[in-house]
Amino acid sequence: MAQIRIARRVLTECIAAMAFPILLLSILVAPVSAPVVAETDRSRARWCGVETMPLRPSDHSWAQWVAPRLRSRSMWRTDLPVFVTAVLLSALSLLVVFFGFIGAAALVFSPVFWLFGIAAQVGPFTPESVGETLLAMPAGIVLGAVTTTVLTGTSFLRDLLLRSFSRSRDPDLLAKLEELRTSRASLTAAFEFERQRIERDLHDGAQQELVAVVMRLGMLEATATAAAADQERIVRLARQAQVHAERALERLRDTVRNIHPRELSDLGLIAAVRELAARSPLRVELTSAGDDAQLSSPTANAVYFTVSEALTNISKHAGVGSARIDVRCATTDVHVRVHDDGVGGARIHAGSGLAGLRERMRSVGGNLEILSPPDGGTLVVASAPSEPPW
Numbered sequence: 001m002a003q004i005r006i007a008r009r010v011l012t013e014c015i016a017a018m019a020f021p022i023l024l025l026s027i028l029v030a031p032v033s034a035p036v037v038a039e040t041d042r043s044r045a046r047w048c049g050v051e052t053m054p055l056r057p058s059d060h061s062w063a064q065w066v067a068p069r070l071r072s073r074s075m076w077r078t079d080l081p082v083f084v085t086a087v088l089l090s091a092l093s094l095l096v097v098f099f100g101f102i103g104a105a106a107l108v109f110s111p112v113f114w115l116f117g118i119a120a121q122v123g124p125f126t127p128e129s130v131g132e133t134l135l136a137m138p139a140g141i142v143l144g145a146v147t148t149t150v151l152t153g154t155s156f157l158r159d160l161l162l163r164s165f166s167r168s169r170d171p172d173l174l175a176k177l178e179e180l181r182t183s184r185a186s187l188t189a190a191f192e193f194e195r196q197r198i199e200r201d202l203h204d205g206a207q208q209e210l211v212a213v214v215m216r217l218g219m220l221e222a223t224a225t226a227a228a229a230d231q232e233r234i235v236r237l238a239r240q241a242q243v244h245a246e247r248a249l250e251r252l253r254d255t256v257r258n259i260h261p262r263e264l265s266d267l268g269l270i271a272a273v274r275e276l277a278a279r280s281p282l283r284v285e286l287t288s289a290g291d292d293a294q295l296s297s298p299t300a301n302a303v304y305f306t307v308s309e310a311l312t313n314i315s316k317h318a319g320v321g322s323a324r325i326d327v328r329c330a331t332t333d334v335h336v337r338v339h340d341d342g343v344g345g346a347r348i349h350a351g352s353g354l355a356g357l358r359e360r361m362r363s364v365g366g367n368l369e370i371l372s373p374p375d376g377g378t379l380v381v382a383s384a385p386s387e388p389p390w
Helices: 002-018 020-029 033-047 062-069 073-108 110-115 130-165 171-224 231-259 262-267 269-279 297-318 353-363
Strands: 283-289 322-329 333-340 367-371 378-385
Touching (some): 002 020, 002 033, 002 073, 020 033, 020 073, 033 062, 033 073, 033 130, 073 130, 110 130, 262 297, 269 283, 269 297, 269 322, 297 333, 297 353, 353 378
Antiparallel strands (some): 322 333, 333 378, 367 378
8 A cells, every 4th residue: 555655656756747837838927827727736735645625616617716726815825825735745856757767768778778779867877888787777776766756756745735835624525514514404304204204104195005914804804793784795895804905015115115126226226226217107218238236235226216216206397208318337436317308497595305315415415406407308417426525
């Protein structure tokens, strides 16, 4: 693991060295470029194993985030110093990579160059014999190791400066924490809504059918124990009790399926969505790609219920009889699109089922987007990592 992190640090410094001309040009549009470079550096630090919090919300584009960021005090206090640091350290990395790795390569391959009649000069050293070219090879290896060490140290220096510029009382960090608190409260409300729905389904569905079964069985008992039993009435009451019992069993199965479908646990997300499409009153066109075996149970649950709620909304509000579902699974994430050609105009607002679904997706590190222009149909796009970040 330590070797992987060192390799990542060296790789990011090499990328920073190649990106130095772009960083140099970005000075012309500073401070607009400062938040972008600073957020990119925070992403670099996370990839290298440093715990840093992204400040750009996942549901905001760069343009949506940078505009208000420029008006915040923390941009001048945090992003601008990180931007200046990135430019200076990228220049340092460029020099180290150019003279270090290129010099190391010239020394290591010095015997090869000598065979072609080329004396590879590295600084003041110029080989004048085959023996000197052979001695240059271990020197090149040492120079490569020293260059790797310097680049690793430069990466750690970036992390140190990044942390020093990020204050614990940064208003954007506090806003991010407030967003997390709001999301947690919304998720709690969504779970409470789901609990009430299950209670309502049991009360209005299976419980009513079971009450009818009990009443029919009582009437059946009274009829059977009468002095002059009516066989035809007994048979009719028994059949009615059986019908109500079967309805109660079906209602219980539907409720349990809505809590956690068995197909999802046994067969995976794609098979569960296919079964969901088959049970839907809509004509559903389903396309899928990839392997869902890498998906964790929380991610698969969140995506499944997003598709289920989207199909329910289409059948209730879209005014059409068909829908299209596209499921794409990869080793690192999953993407789902549910589309209809209905009336459109769907919006996510507080307390709605879509708001609950969005919080469910965010709870596993994903996101939910709704594109629904009036009379233009509705597109529900859900994405999430294969493993939740927690």
